[in-house]
Amino acid sequence: MEFVAQHPILVVSLIKIVVLLFLLMTALAYVTWFERKVVARIQSRIGPLYVGAHGLLQPLADGVKFLFKEDVTPPAADRFVYVLAPFLALSLGLATIALIPFGPATIMVLGVPTQMGIANVSLGLLFVFAITSMGVYGVALAGWSSNSKYPLMGGLRSSAQMVSYEVSLTLSVVGVVLLAGTLNFNDLIAYQSGHWRYVRFLPHWNVIPQFVGFLCYFISAIAETNRVPFDLPEAETELVAGFHTEYSSFKFAMFFMAEYANMITVSCLATILFFGGWLSPFPERWTWQLYIPGVGLILGGILLAYDTAMNQRGIARIQLAVVTIGALVIGAACLLPSVMPVVQGPFWFLLKLLGFLFFYVWTRGTLPRFRYDQLMDFGWKFLLPVSLANLVITAFVVMVLNR
Amino acid sequence: MPISVETPTGAAETMVLNMGPQHPSTHGVLRVVLELNGEIVVSAKPHIGYLHTGIEKSCESKTYSQAITLTDRLDYLAPLSNNLCYCLAVERILNIEVPKRAQYIRVLLTELTRIASHLVWVGTHAIDLGAMTVFLYGFREREEIMRILEMVSGQRMMTSYFRIGGLALEPPPGWLERVARFLDSFPAHVAEYEDLLTQNRIWLARTKGIGYLSPEDAIALGVSGPTLRGSGVDYDVRKYFPYSSYEEFDFDVPVQKDGDCYARYLCRVAEIKESAKIVRQAIAKIPAEGPIRTVAPGIIPPSREEMKTSIEGLIYHFKIYTEGFSPPRGEVYQAIESPRGELGFFVASDGSANPYRVKVRAPSFVNLQALPELVVGRLIADVVACIGTTDIVLGEVDR
Numbered sequence: 001m002e003f004v005a006q007h008p009i010l011v012v013s014l015i016k017i018v019v020l021l022f023l024l025m026t027a028l029a030y031v032t033w034f035e036r037k038v039v040a041r042i043q044s045r046i047g048p049l050y051v052g053a054h055g056l057l058q059p060l061a062d063g064v065k066f067l068f069k070e071d072v073t074p075p076a077a078d079r080f081v082y083v084l085a086p087f088l089a090l091s092l093g094l095a096t097i098a099l100i101p102f103g104p105a106t107i108m109v110l111g112v113p114t115q116m117g118i119a120n121v122s123l124g125l126l127f128v129f130a131i132t133s134m135g136v137y138g139v140a141l142a143g144w145s146s147n148s149k150y151p152l153m154g155g156l157r158s159s160a161q162m163v164s165y166e167v168s169l170t171l172s173v174v175g176v177v178l179l180a181g182t183l184n185f186n187d188l189i190a191y192q193s194g195h196w197r198y199v200r201f202l203p204h205w206n207v208i209p210q211f212v213g214f215l216c217y218f219i220s221a222i223a224e225t226n227r228v229p230f231d232l233p234e235a236e237t238e239l240v241a242g243f244h245t246e247y248s249s250f251k252f253a254m255f256f257m258a259e260y261a262n263m264i265t266v267s268c269l270a271t272i273l274f275f276g277g278w279l280s281p282f283p284e285r286w287t288w289q290l291y292i293p294g295v296g297l298i299l300g301g302i303l304l305a306y307d308t309a310m311n312q313r314g315i316a317r318i319q320l321a322v323v324t325i326g327a328l329v330i331g332a333a334c335l336l337p338s339v340m341p342v343v344q345g346p347f348w349f350l351l352k353l354l355g356f357l358f359f360y361v362w363t364r365g366t367l368p369r370f371r372y373d374q375l376m377d378f379g380w381k382f383l384l385p386v387s388l389a390n391l392v393i394t395a396f397v398v399m400v401l402n403r
Numbered sequence: 404m405p406i407s408v409e410t411p412t413g414a415a416e417t418m419v420l421n422m423g424p425q426h427p428s429t430h431g432v433l434r435v436v437l438e439l440n441g442e443i444v445v446s447a448k449p450h451i452g453y454l455h456t457g458i459e460k461s462c463e464s465k466t467y468s469q470a471i472t473l474t475d476r477l478d479y480l481a482p483l484s485n486n487l488c489y490c491l492a493v494e495r496i497l498n499i500e501v502p503k504r505a506q507y508i509r510v511l512l513t514e515l516t517r518i519a520s521h522l523v524w525v526g527t528h529a530i531d532l533g534a535m536t537v538f539l540y541g542f543r544e545r546e547e548i549m550r551i552l553e554m555v556s557g558q559r560m561m562t563s564y565f566r567i568g569g570l571a572l573e574p575p576p577g578w579l580e581r582v583a584r585f586l587d588s589f590p591a592h593v594a595e596y597e598d599l600l601t602q603n604r605i606w607l608a609r610t611k612g613i614g615y616l617s618p619e620d621a622i623a624l625g626v627s628g629p630t631l632r633g634s635g636v637d638y639d640v641r642k643y644f645p646y647s648s649y650e651e652f653d654f655d656v657p658v659q660k661d662g663d664c665y666a667r668y669l670c671r672v673a674e675i676k677e678s679a680k681i682v683r684q685a686i687a688k689i690p691a692e693g694p695i696r697t698v699a700p701g702i703i704p705p706s707r708e709e710m711k712t713s714i715e716g717l718i719y720h721f722k723i724y725t726e727g728f729s730p731p732r733g734e735v736y737q738a739i740e741s742p743r744g745e746l747g748f749f750v751a752s753d754g755s756a757n758p759y760r761v762k763v764r765a766p767s768f769v770n771l772q773a774l775p776e777l778v779v780g781r782l783i784a785d786v787v788a789c790i791g792t793t794d795i796v797l798g799e800v801d802r
Contacts, residue, residue, distance in 0.1 A: 042536060045539060149421075229533060231533070239783075240426060366534070367534060368600075368603065368609060369609075370605055
């Protein structure tokens, strides 16, 4: 106890880690729900519906299902590596979230002023890239250790793909780094605050001067996370399930979660690097914007209440009523003067994040898949030169402007 | 100890990959033994027989009418085409003429079947190449066709609606309006699929120049249907050997010159539109009143009214349903254009009530032999595209 009292910062960090991990795992589960719902709308279906109101408990049911499935290890597999691979994939996928700042406000926890986000590393961007580039190990080892042909090909494909796109991914953000002159996330966001001098309604976000960089980043990020149209490593109709063909039960679920964790990470990065992170898009002098989170949540709650009253029956009605009350209470809390400034950052951050996740799902509902060699061509012969050119031009402009 | 693995070509440094029989994109239970050098296919060998049902042999122990129900199960995506072909073959042995009204209804329904089959094809082919939305859009429209078939015959898939000498039932009132309503909304839906695929850069990259089949090879391999027309050969049984009054309909046979997967895709999409055109003409042509079955005592069951009121009708009804009918000795080959190509039924009669032999010239089976031709030297992802555009149905391949 004494040790704890002497080192409150340690306790606070631990609390933050636990809270964030819990939130992240929940978010992972509900990103799958979100994806299934959105892709269902795109494909004129309804999506999950029966487990909970609007299928809201579907992720839970899926988790339970994965837990109770038989965990099969192929006899020819390299057992140690076979077990290691999903752990590696998931832990690396989750690790990067530690560096993401969700808001500017410094809040007091146990008397210690602390910021939103676990760590504030001065070389944050570099650290995130270091971690994500290791993500290829999980996939490559899984493909290799299964000792089976489809996973092997999936593993090979993804190693090549992730390594190739890593290059353009990193190069595409160097432009931003050149503009802001820092690798720290908080400073990168601070650089994007305010509005343009001549076009005053446009926020000073990096996406405007670095639009090409943003496109390169986002395309590479989709490839890096193995999503449509670059989902070759797990190209279902070619390689059955690619690198995780032989995985079952919770090991498979771990790969699944790792994929979504990576999606969230790269979307967070896109938000921070190009869309001003937790900054609001409106000028600071518009004070009414402080009410947006609270009012938005309450309006959402009212919509939910309408749905609860009109469309739901039985247990689904009770479940949705709980969600409704939750939304209304949180919305009301967001209007309290003491809470209002604190929720602004996370609100805008999550909104932007959701936008990116929606975009992911949208592409999945729209595009066919590239072929392996076309993917490589696209990466090396198009994305890399474009991001290099973007880098050179940015460097030149920055140099001219700073003279 | 190093394990030596024998490969079909005997080349070292290659890997044998067993694609199927359980694989997401072999469209059933096709098994292709691929020999790969990296991701490049060195040799491909389709193995069939995993869905062998013995339908041809079973036909020999059925009466002529009973065998119709077996033909449904051949090409399960286009059961009415199989019904039609078999019925036409038996009708030719019997030398009977089907009333015009029944012929037009047959044309309408087989063309609807063609649309449904091509919709499944577009969808599954798109899923093979990673675009999953088209599949669900296609199934949405196919569902309406299934409902129309159910309305007419009482069955969604295994309809057995065409009978020797005509149709099984009088179609219910209002069905033509329903078909017309479907056709009104249909072109907009086809435009949706085309929006997603036809000009899509990734789709073009995945299908253009992939799986080239030259017209000479296509003819030599006996390929037919859209797979053949994609190679620039203008051959459609409906045009060149018309049956069931197809000569009275005005439609084009889409032909593409390129011989690649994209050409075959374009052919099929164009065929969907042409079929819709034929259905429209058929709606206008079908007379409101008229017999749906020909009159041939002892062969075609009498109408229900006649069966109930005349003793001859009752006797014929009893005899047809207990011992069938015996066509004269002889043999006949009847071909039609099924969604997959030239579907042929060879029926031999020895004068008894059961067919002596029924042989099906299954277009899928013949088209499948073009597969090694298409994929050797290409990447594994192209194998999937090529299996997709040969449009095989394993029920028909294995019979």
